[in-house]
Amino acid sequence: EPEVTQTxxxxxxxxxxEVILRCVPISNHLYFYWYRxxxxxxxxxxxxxxxxxxxxxxxxxxDQFSVERPDGSNFTLKIRSTxxxxxxxxxCASSSPWAGGETQYFGPGTRLLxx
Amino acid sequence: DAxxxxxxxxxxxxxxxxxxxxxxxxxSGNEYVYWYRxxxxxxxxxxxxxxxxxxxxxxxxxxxxxxxxxxxxxxxxxxxxxxAVYYCIVGLSTLxxxxxxxxxxxxxxx
Numbered sequence: 185e186p187e188v189t190q191t192x193x194x195x196x197x198x199x200x201x202e203v204i205l206r207c208v209p210i211s212n213h214l215y216f217y218w219y220r221x222x223x224x225x226x227x228x229x230x231x232x233x234x235x236x237x238x239x240x241x242x243x244x245x246x247d248q249f250s251v252e253r254p255d256g257s258n259f260t261l262k263i264r265s266t267x268x269x270x271x272x273x274x275x276c277a278s279s280s281p282w283a284g285g286e287t288q289y290f291g292p293g294t295r296l297l298x299x
Numbered sequence: 300d301a302x303x304x305x306x307x308x309x310x311x312x313x314x315x316x317x318x319x320x321x322x323x324x325x326x327s328g329n330e331y332v333y334w335y336r337x338x339x340x341x342x343x344x345x346x347x348x349x350x351x352x353x354x355x356x357x358x359x360x361x362x363x364x365x366x367x368x369x370x371x372x373x374x375x376x377x378x379x380x381x382x383a384v385y386y387c388i389v390g391l392s393t394l395x396x397x398x399x400x401x402x403x404x405x406x407x408x409x
Contacts, residue, residue: 188342215394227343227386227399240396275342279394287333288397290342 186210188291190276196297197266205261205294207276216259217277217288218251220244227275233259266298302326303387303400310406317374319403321387324368330391332363334372335399336383343386343399346372377407 189208197203209216218230231241233251248264259278263270273295277288304322311317323332333348347354347361349370354361360373374381386402 217396219397221340226401227337227397229396229398232396242396273340277342281394287345287348288343289345292342293340295340 186289188276188278188289190274190291190294192294193292194295194297196299199268199298200265203263203266203296205263205274205276205296207259207261207291208257209259209276209278210280210289211257213278213280213289215239215279215281215288216251216253217279218261219275219277219290220272221275221293222269222272230261263296266296268298271296271298302389302398305385305387305400305403307401308404308406310408311374311377313379313407313409314376317377317381317405317407319372319374319385319387319405320369321372322369323387323389326367326389327391328367330389332361332367332370333388333390333397334359334361335386335388335397336381337386337402338380338383343397346385377405379407379409381405382407 191206216233219227221227229242231245232239250262252260273293275293276291279288331348331350334346335343337343347359349361363370384402384404386399
C-alpha cells in the first residue's frame, strides 16, 4: 500500500538555526499538507499546498515558515529561525481529489526538538 | 475549530465491540463525518467516512443518525492494537484543512 514518508524521523537543532523537514507524498496525489502536534496537545493544521502554491495557511504559519515542492516527489517545510516553541511532531499529509480518494494520508512524522 | 464533541476516554475489553460516540449537532447538509485515529505519537490514520448512510470497511463501521447530529464508530472486535486516540471530524472534504479536537482515548484491555 502506498504511504507518505518523512525524513528525518528525529531532528535536534539549536534555537535560531534553520531546519528543513522532508516529505515524499503518495505519488499520484496532488494536495499536500503540513500539520504539527506539540507534546500533549492537539494536531494543528499549518498549511496546504496545491498546484505549486499555498492554498491555505493557518495563523501559526508565519513568515518563518515556508514550503516548497522542489521536484516531482518531495515536499518540504522550512523553518528559518527556530524557536523553542517550534519543538513538536511535524506531520506531512497528502490527498487526491479523485472520487473515493478524498482522504488525507499522513506520514509518520518528524520529531523536532529545539534547544 | 472542531465542530464535534467526543468523550475524553473510553475502555473496552479485547474481543468486544468498541462503540465510540460523536456529537456534531451543527453539521451542514453537505458535510461528511470522518474518523481518524492516532496510535501513540504516530501520524493520524484514516479509518472511515460517511455522509448520510451507514458505512462499513475492513476496519470499522460508521453509524450516522437520521438527523445526522451524531454518529458512532464501531470497532467490531477490538484488539490491543486498537488502543489509540480516535478523532471524529466534520468537513466538506479532506482536501482542505482537518480540524482535530482532543478525540477519545480508547484503551483496550486484555
